[in-house]
Amino acid sequence: MKLIKSVIASILCLCLAQAFPVLAVSEQDTIEEEIICPxxxxLNCYPKNFIPTEDWQIVKQGQVIPPGLEVKLDLENMNREARLIKDQGNQLNKKRNHDIIISNGDPNFQNSLENIKELVKSESINNRLRFDKIIEDLDVLVDWSSDLETGAIIAQNIQPLLKLSGLYHTKNTQHNNFGFTEAQYIKVQEMIYRILASSFRNNIEAQEILLNFLNEPDLFLVHLVSGDEKENDVVIKRKLGLLGSLLNNGLFTDYFQKGEIDKELIILYPKVESKDIKLRIMTILDDIKLVRRDERDEDDQDDVNLDKEYAIIVQNTLVKSSLNDDPQSREMLISLSELKKKDKLSFRADNKFLDWMDRQITKQRENVNELRKRDVGEDHVLTTEHGYLNELITLRHEVFGNPLGSRKEYIDEL
Known part of the structure; x- marks a missing residue:
């Protein structure tokens, strides 16, 4: 029996020696080392203590990494790798966009990133204890996110954070709340948006990393504005905070324009009740240069002034558009009308805007007349377009102008 055990031990040691070569032989090599057998x-067993070399090696589950190594998370396959530190002057220039490299980093920071990656990889959470732990890990990232270097590292580790927050969507993935309750998930989302907003604010390196990671940056920005209508106010506010953090440095300027984020914000404004959220929307529109700061009364930011400023922005945006060619313009017009219906004194329609409304009514009347001439039998199309014409007439006169003026418009339709 002793002979059999000795033979098995020899075979196992030989396998481990081939799989995990040591750097040098020492007295410690003769000491029996703890191994992990999954x-x-x-043949699948490996040492518990990670043995580093100058090349990147995958850190297997349960292995302990000695201090002073370079550690990275490869976001393509979600593996953690480590190696001995090489020339520190060149290591940052050689890193790949999908890698996270931490040299002599804070162990709590590294462990928190790893724990979040493992949660995303498992795609589920089973008990309150694990929820408390992930909140603890996110809290560590909150503390580190305002630092420029660690902010860039967080940007390199963006994929698991986006997946956990619900911001990461592809054609082959669906939204996953990871088994959280609604209240738990709101807390997780709120913390992640805080982390990301702090990481990208005034951090051009982090923004460059994010820009290289995103396939369609404009759609990412749109998703920060056009979320679920039932979304919690805290989550909406944090998402807008993340959106606002990407405005500086000019890296995302073209994508703000491509995604027409100004129009998305205009559409969002009347859907929220919170004054803080409305103020944040107006601040972002301000930063997009839709309104000059010297036109704003900094000492008086009550709801009425915000609504007046919002109405000015919407009217100035609409007069440059066409209701026939731009579906978003129709939504913005409805948003503006809802504000006016809610409070007739909230703002006074600008003459340029009223002239624009007259032109839109004329174009819509021409569309209706053209459909009548065709007489192709599509009565539902004619009914729909005629109904929209009447809606525009109502908005022009009864909502934005003089209610008596609508009489002549309707007579012209008879």
Missing amino acids: DSNP
Whole structure:
């Protein structure tokens, strides 16, 4: 029996020696080392203590990494790798966009990133204890996110954070709340948006990393504005905070324009009740240069003034558009009308805007007349377009102008 055990031990040591070569032989090599065996196959066993070399090696589950190594998370396959530190002057220039490299980093910071990656990889959370732990890990990232260097590292580790927050969507993935309750998930989302906003604010390196990671940056920005209508106010506010943090340095300027984020914000404004959220929307529109700061009364930011400023922005945006060619313009017009219906004294329609409304009514009347001439039998199309014409007439006169003026418009339709 002793002979059999000795033979098995020799075979196992030989396998481990081939799989995990040591750097040098020392007295410690003769000491029996703790090993990890994930299954019944002895060939799959490996040392608990990670043995570094100058090349990147995958850190297997349960292995302990000695201090002073370079550690990275490869976001393509979600593996953690480590190696001995090489020339520190060149290491940052050689890193890949999908890698996270931490040299002599804070162990709590590294462990928190790893724990979040493992949660995303498992795609589920089973108990309150694990929820408390992920909140603890996110809290560590909150503390580190305002630092420029660690902010860039967080940007390199963006994929698991986006997945956990619900911001990461592809054609082959669906939204996953990871088994959180609604209240728990709101807390997780709120913390992640805080982390990301702090990481990208005034951090051009982090923004460059994010820009290289995103396939369609404009759609990412749109998703920060056009979320679920039932979304919690805290989450909406944090998402807008993340959106605002990407405005500086000019890296995302073209994508703000391409995604027409100004129009998305205009559409969002009347859907929220919170004054803080409305103020944040107006601040972002301000930063997009839709309104000059010297036109704003900094000492008086009550709801009425915000609504007046909002109405000015919407009217100035609409007069440059066409209701027939731009579906967003129709939504903005409805948003503006809802504000006016709610409070007739909230703002006074600008003459340029009223002239624009007259032109839109004329174009819509021409569309209706053209459909009548065709007489192609599509009565539902004619009914729909005629109904929209009447809606525009109502908005022009009864909402934005003189209610008596609508009489002549309707007579012209008879």
